[in-house]
Amino acid sequence: MTARSTNTGEGSGAQDPHRDIPEATVARLPVYLRALTSLAERNIASCSSEELATAAGVNSAKLRKDLSYLGSYGTRGVGYDVDYLSYQIAREIGVTHDWPVIIVGIGNLGQALANFSGFSSRGFRTVALLDAAEQMQGRTVAGLEVRPFADLAEIVAAEQVSIGVISVPATAAQDVADAMVEAGISSILNFAPAVLNVPPGVDVRKVDLSIELQILAYHESRKAAEADETVDNGSEEGITA
């Protein structure tokens, strides 16, 4: 899903000896972190794996297994300290300090992203909004002035940006990605419905709205087909006569 996973072996031989956390676990750590934050807001100081798992929408065995990759941060017979575990997960993800982020493409979606509080609340700070369109220049969105796309490299260098968000039309996405990589960005969150080619060492994650809907449609079709069948067959199991 990321360039990292499709381009193993870029040249960094040993797989980071410290600890290597499975990708599936990495994808769930933010969910656990959010669940813990939610517990903390309700003044809950400690919780069992069962409780945290429920809050995160997974089963407790999976949660414990996931946490075991980070270390032993619980207490047997007791559970987990909410604040302590929160910190450990945040540290593992690397969101104990804020990451500067830029957004390229300030259309409807880009504006929504710029205004999205969830971005800034957890470890990210939008430092610039860029758009190529003449008519966007100088406008203010979410308290930031929209700047010309040509300023990309300058901004990335000045603000030490390593994460970029692409919310331009599909046709422009590859060009934007190329420019981002050229400027030194090494992680891209892509909202454009296009496949991006990036060099090894650059991670890309894709959020594709119509793909998600199509996956739902597939299951929806099957439900309809199943319902029809049930009508045809009456019940399904063991009537055999």
Add this chain to the structure above:
Amino acid sequence: MTARSTNTGEGSGAQDPHRDIPEATVARLPVYLRALTSLAERNIASCSSEELATAAGVNSAKLRKDLSYLGSYGTRGVGYDVDYLSYQIAREIGVTHDWPVIIVGIGNLGQALANFSGFSSRGFRTVALLDAAEQMQGRTVAGLEVRPFADLAEIVAAEQVSIGVISVPATAAQDVADAMVEAGISSILNFAPAVLNVPPGVDVRKVDLSIELQILAYHESRKAAEADETVDNGSEEGITA
């Protein structure tokens, strides 16, 4: 990831004997469909698995394996007919006809979704926009009038809606989901950063922007750590003395 997967065995015994397509494959079919559409637009009538795989951003073995679950729609020694394969995939997904969709929560993100052409272009038609806020009533967004949340059940019944999109704040998401399920919706695309509880038979897919960023941040942190190490150790492989 969906309620379906966490709630197997709701009561529909046999696993649909026709064909059961792996979930991972289902998630890629829309990608293939888009790649094919893109080829068709360039007037390419047929392609090899290699070409299509490149356009879709996967390797050709995986593509062929995925397509093999649908049937044998290629020609050995030749490749695939673009239009024919497109139709077969669209039929399998269930997007040969349009699905009516409603969006609940017409804030920044909801408006962006309503305006998003990709929704309507491939198998989906937004039939209603709902919002609970008084001040949103009567406004027109993307050519549709915003209607009160209370009209949900009525609209779902009248338009035969089975897919709903949630773009409300996290605190309201569960209530909206409950109302959707009550009204008869059985597939939900959730943009709110919250875990939804739904009964068996209802599918939920989650799109969580800050989780995606945090996953990128994790890898970004590791890259930084690796770079430091490389500086410390010089080269990494086989120095052993």
Add this chain to the structure above:
DNA sequence: CTATGTGAAGGGGTTCACAGCC
């Protein structure tokens, strides 16, 4: 006695490599 942490078993998905068909 309770709840975590974890080897081991089981299930799915990806990749390989080649048989099969054009």
Add this chain to the structure above:
DNA sequence: GGCTGTGAACCCCTTCACATAG
């Protein structure tokens, strides 16, 4: 000869069940 379709090997992830620690 070329490219698809697919069994088999491999690898990762999930789940189970219990040893372990408080």
